[in-house]
Amino acid sequence: MFHRNAPLTATGRLRLARCVVEDGWPLRRAAERFQVSHTTAARWAGRYRRHGAAGLHDRSSRPHHQPRRTPAAIEQQVVRLRREHRIGPVRLAARCGIAASTAHRILHRHHLPVLAATDRATGEPIRRYERARPGELVHIDIKKLGRIPDGGGHKVLGRAAGRANQDRRNGTGYAYLHTALDDHSRLAYTEDLPDEKAATCAGFLRRAAAWFAARGVTVERVLTDNAWAYTKNTWRDTCRELGISPRWTRPWRPQTNGKVERFHRTLLDEWAYHRPYTSQAERQAAFPDWLDWYNYHRPHTGISGHTPASRVTNLSEQHN
Template sequence: MNDRSSRPHHSPNRTSAEVEALSVRAGVAPSTAHAILRRHGLQVLAACDRATGEPIRRYERTTPGELVHVDVKKLGRIPDGGGHKVLGRAQGRANQARAAGGGYLCLHTALDDHSRLAYTETLPDEKAATCAAFLRRAHAWFASHGITIERVLTDNAWAYRKTTWHTTCTDLHITPRFTRPWRPQTNGKVERFHRTLLDEWAYHQPYTSQTQRQTAFPNWLHWYNYHRPHTGIGGNTPASRATNLTERHI
């Protein structure tokens, strides 16, 4: 019962042995290879979609509110007493049951394309009514910060295709937009935000309860919006790109 490699028996698109040998003998540094590709107008790996090899088309709306990305990220609950990071994997696995306070929560986020300003709520599910109610509150929150949402971009999840979502968008004078099927990269800004959120808040330290982790969230989100430099916008903070926010939040 030995483990077998999951490597395929045949890889017809694999680089030939001759080309590999030439590359190894040349001993070209990665930075040099990068510079050569750029000089010849070829796309480097970081600028391509890993699945298709197609160049990634990066874009940014010119003003806040033109486009807001909306997405949901599921997050495991932390039962009272802690999960596997506090108690170890065996006991943590036993605590995953809903009866013990386990299960999942849903992080709903609306993120402005231009400024990267983010509004997030932790909700119990991602049903159509829940998503629509979240959009109404996000719309009000952005409006209180001087931003009027014109369009929202979501994936093709069932909740966003329901009449409930479309009716809410109509009521708020928002135009709904959808990503291409099987192309989550189109909504990549909010997905990248969720990854940052997990690294810097959700999994940043071993919490002993869901309440403890949730209590830490408002401070983290405030720091992200008003104090954390964002590499995607030249090291500025999201608040610095929105209307009248820098002076209102210190």
């Protein structure tokens, strides 16, 4: 690895060494000619004599002998425990009787990724992907959210009073939040609908496709899980009518649809549970402003701090 101001690259080292070894130049003359010190010229000339051109490459600064390095048996134990139990350096250190920093170095030495970058179920590295253009793939999913009774739930009234308020109204049921999220830009469209039946999902897809089209995005593919509504002919016929290719995740693999799953977690943290609401109507009234903030103003860490709208051509400039 050469820095940009290095006096000698691999080619320069070879020229210097040949001048000394093959052409018989004195070391001082060669050092002056190539603008390096006498010892540097001697080092490269000596390596060329012993190893030829292969000896002119940089060597590792790692020592040849490391008498205090962690024994191989302990390293193997750390690696085995990590793969079997998927635990971090602190817990590995406690089990193996070593320092947490030592456990971290062992994991790094064996090229084991950090836990945040691995799949929880299998321990395998997460393979991240992103489509090249808006509309190439849109993730669709439904989040089931309990409705708030008039007067407030347990977050406003406390557990006992909130439960009693809900019981007086014979429960309030659920809100079904249908979301379509663009894979490339993370631009999101969400509706609060009364159920998750096939006809409801098909109607949502039509409106979502029209909403994206109004923003210059043509939906080419949709990815859903294997819920009942998404496997019926109603869904397939709607996709065919709109010219959209349907895709489904592998069974028991919600990570495949992880972008919209992560959006729903953000939605819960920053809108649904962000503050106490006294009714479902109050919470729903706050949603359009939050979604506008998410799409046009909120920096998204998954796309290097940009806003979703900034990844759609001219969309952020058209928004007031």
